Amino acid sequence: MKKQQSIPLVMLAIILITLSCSRRDTDSTDKQADVQLIVELNSKQFPNASKDSIEKETYNNLQQLDGIEFFLKPENNYLDENTLQTNGKEKELTLQQLTRNNNAQLFYFKFSPASTNVPYMIYSAKEKTPIGIGSYKNTPNQYVLFNQASGKTSLFGFGWNLTLNTDRNKYFIESRDITGSSDIGIMSYVVDTQNKKLSIEKKNNTASQQFNIVPNDEFLIENIKISTKGGEITESKSIVLKRGTVKNDTSKEVKQNLVFSETLIGANSFIERMGGILITKTGNLEVETGLPKVIISNGVTSFGNNEITKLKYSTNSPLTTTIQLNIDNSISPKTTLNYKITVIQYQFRLKYTALCRGVKSGKIINISGVYNGTSYSNPSLEITQQNI
Incomplete structure (x- = not known):
């Protein structure tokens, strides 16, 4: 009888051990799931x-x-x-x-x-x-x-x-x-x-x-608009383009035609103000737009009418300006004519907006920023004469 009763007890012990191990495995799995949740x-x-x-x-x-x-x-x-x-x-x-x-x-x-x-x-x-x-x-x-x-x-x-x-x-x-x-x-x-x-x-x-x-797109520049509203001239200075002399060692007055032409290169840049958004541009980055010029009227500088100019959309691009003069002068007998050609160079800052279209999305983005430009105005000829 004692042998017959021992079998169920052994089986019960095995079942309890199995349940205990299963519970520990379940608890371990639940804890692991909590770690990953x-x-x-x-x-x-x-x-x-x-x-x-x-x-x-x-x-x-x-x-x-x-x-x-x-x-x-x-x-x-x-x-x-x-x-x-x-x-x-x-x-x-x-x-x-x-x-x-x-x-x-x-x-x-x-x-x-x-x-x-x-x-x-x-x-x-x-x-x-x-x-x-x-x-x-x-x-x-x-x-x-x-x-x-x-x-x-x-x-x-x-x-x-x-x-x-x-x-x-x-x-x-x-x-x-x-x-x-x-x-x-x-x-x-x-x-x-x-x-x-x-x-x-x-x-x-x-x-x-x-x-x-x-x-995740590239953008084509469709047009650029530069505004004079809120614009400022950051620097101005006079630049000497040429100095020269012409002698008249005759006893008669001489007519002298002074022809001058020089191409100046100014620094220009578009600086985007889009915060932390980096926009990739593609296609033709040279765009024609109206570029205001600096003018002087009654001693006051301001921005004049726009001139259609081809600009490269870049953080650093050159822009050429040609200065030309054609002036007739009279040189007195036995006189040396000294001349100096000057121009005023202006550095200025204007706001701009570039309308861009996404190649993949077709979406329009208006890039705002600051255009830093160079302008030349008021070319002048200064003449003095002295006896030989």
């Missing part, structure tokens, strides 16, 4: 800080990218890890080498009015869901940049404010929602690329937190 953040866990206002110029520039996909490239441009890339829904974004035909590296904006709490969100072109800030379930205080899952409706952590650096040529990708405290008060969080790794850190204005937006 990114969760959205709870708005109640963050200070109720007031939202920074959206700069109108920045918002207007970015809104021109509506319907255009783009790359996000960090200032810390590591050769092999120079572009943001998504890796699936509910997965962290990473830095990868730029691959232009990889739509996991492409993003697009969805816009709301600038006055709203979430003026724009950044979406993955591949996943069709927004990117935002979350944390792994087991490390709730360590924030990561990730792709939202499909079907989620929460916007907290997915609103962004793109703010310009001091030079106004790159953006901080700054959260509209996630804030923290510091010795100087409430601090915002931004996307960071320190040590080739994407992370979410408190804003410190370093290069690792600055980005350029690069549209």
Whole structure:
């Protein structure tokens, strides 16, 4: 009888051990899943800080990218890890080498009015869901940049404010929602690329937190308009083009025709003011446009009528101007005529707008910026005579 009773007890022990091992395996799997699970953040866990206002110029520039996909490239441009890339829904974004035909590296904006709490969100072109800030379930205080899952409706952590650096040529990708405290008060969080790794850190204005937006398109320049409104003359100076002498050693007055022609080369440049948006131009970069000239009237300098000029859209291009004079002079007997030809050179700054059309998208972008030009005016001949 004792043998017959021992068999069920052994079986029961085996079953209990098996269940215990299975439970441990399940617990281990659940813990591992928690380690890998990114969760959205709870708005109640963050200070109720007031939202920074959206700069109108920045918002207007970015809104021109509506319907255009783009790359996000960090200032810390590591050769092999120079572009943001998504890796699936509910997965962290990473830095990868730029691959232009990889739509996991492409993003697009969805816009709301600038006055709203979430003026724009950044979406993955591949996943069709927004990117935002979350944390792994087991490390709730360590924030990561990730792709939202499909079907989620929460916007907290997915609103962004793109703010310009001091030079106004790159953006901080700054959260509209996630804030923290510091010795100087409430601090915002931004996307960071320190040590080739994407992370979410408190804003410190370093290069690792600055980005350029690069549209996935090339643009043809259709026209350029240069405006005199708000223009300024930054420098003016008199330049001597030629000095010379003509002798009349006869006893009669001599008529002298002075013919002068010289081509001057001035520095000209178009400097874009599009914030951190880098727009690739293609096709013919020489465009005819009306270029204002500097004139002097009653001792006052101003910008005169436009002259149709062919300009090259470049950060540094020469522009030629030809100065011509044809003057008759009378030289007295036994006299030397000394002459000097001068012209006034002006450096000036004007605002411009270049209308560009995307080759692939067909979208129109108006590039605004500053045209720095050179103008020459008031060529004059100064004459003195002296006895031989």
